[in-house]
Amino acid sequence: MSSKKIFGGSAIVLDRADINTDEIIPAKYLTEVTKEALTPYILEDLKLDGFDPKGEKLKNATVVVTRANFGCGSSREHAPWVFEVNGVHTVIAESYARIFRQNMFNCGMLAIELPKSDINQIIALDAAGVINIDVDLEAQQITAVAGGKNLYFNFEVSPFDKALVAAGGWVEFADARY
């Protein structure tokens, strides 16, 4: 069901470490058998001051910028899916839980890792207005733009993860190869 994704766009900052998959999509919604049905429940239980899961900022976002160990806890792929069906195809974080990170690339989406100092700079832009993120996967470079200010960051991505994104996901990659 995965297809090639559009990366980058306007970002929402979730300025907290250890955001878990129960916060991204609570277990009570795991009874759905389609990705689309998850759409209204994105980040419903996120514990973060000032965050509104029904707010305009999240509605308009296509990129999430966040802190360390994002997506910890349950293996539920419903977490990447709820981002996917809400148009968020890129997450930029200091680090990830292993399963969440793999699930993102398996769905043909991007889980980009940047050092804390870079994340600090992007988050500092949040005060200047809407942050727009441009992702150049080939060049492995991110441009963050807000309030007339441009910031550039290089990121690492493994050849395997790049191949998953190019293929549209792990099912496509594996089906062609095994």
Add this chain to the structure above:
Amino acid sequence: MGKTIAEKIFAAHLRDEPFEGTRVLSLDRVLCHEITTPVAIADLVWREKDRVFDRNKIKAVIDHVTPSKDSKTALQAKILRDWARRHEIPDFFDIGHNGVCHAIFPEKGFICPGFTVIMGDSHTCTHGAFGAFAAGVGTTDLEVGILKGVCAFREPATIRINVNGRLPQGVVAKDVILHVIGQLGVNGATDRILEFRGPVVDGMSMEARMTLCNMAIEAGGTCGVCMPDMVTVDYLWPFIEEEFGTKEAALADYSQWVSDDDANYDRVLDFDVSNLAPQVTFDFKPDCVKPVAEMAGTRIDQVYIGTCTNGRIEDLREAAAVLKGKKVADSVRGIVSPATPKIFNQALKEGIIEIFMDAGFCVTNPTCGACLGMSNGVLAEGEACASTSNRNFNGRMGKGGMVHLMSPATAAACAITGVITDARTL
């Protein structure tokens, strides 16, 4: 340089290395339940690839919400059930025969030393207790596992946890793992395998080792693992007798899946548990851990004993020893869910169910139940649960609820007093 058990299993199962550092492993077990598998099945059908790589290596169970509670969960169960029948999967466990996945699959002898195991469930790390590499994965990995029998991993480094000393009376595997997670932090083992070693682990039963490995993921670990030994052989014996003939032969074979003395570890951490007290979590992260004594007196509304962490027969015995002849406090709702029908039956025979019922516990059928707030035992806003499960995330057992993780004995003590209590003080 020697190898760790994980390195040995990876080497023996390497199917492909499409890029440097990416290991595609062949799988011995692909385990399925009704929450994460139906979307994979639907996608395979949509792709016109509704096939399974090996029906004898795929095992399936309905465990999270069973019996189904509404139309949606009935549909999930039906999708899994129809798929299992369509592909004639011999080991599929439904109503009357079903139990919590990470309890029932080992109980059936499905997990052996040296195996590679995946499941769309983060607590798949439990099965590492048998000297296997067992990892929780998402639905896409599961889907490819079902279709092709492979899964890709970055070869993880191993953190060796030496559990030294002697556990004091009333202090158990759950207290050890909570303490270890408290020290490691929730991402202290990300992309790492936690190898549990030392005399305390050597002296543990398979049940206790499963409790240790079950919570490796709460420190971010890919898998928990214990060395296979005679305890492992004894547990598996009914299933391997024909293959090996003698226990010594089985042990000799399994010794190939023991880490070498000169293996290379990412880190080696030593824990002396001789003075360890019962542990409990506070707040909403499993690394927020304190001795029970420091939380004593905290109000509890519900006690939940069960789950893939602590729903096995030893756990029920441990709780029943505390509960025997006592009553659940008026302010508390006690719920116990034996993890499998076999455990339920054994608990009946040993009079454990009677002890729970006399104390005022509600005994449910084997299911994941309250642990993740999907079916029975959901908390109301502002309520607290003393639970033998593995996760205390905000909202985990119901929106606005608080979960305190602890051992079965501690949970039983909380049921009697209505507040967090060290069972040793009763």
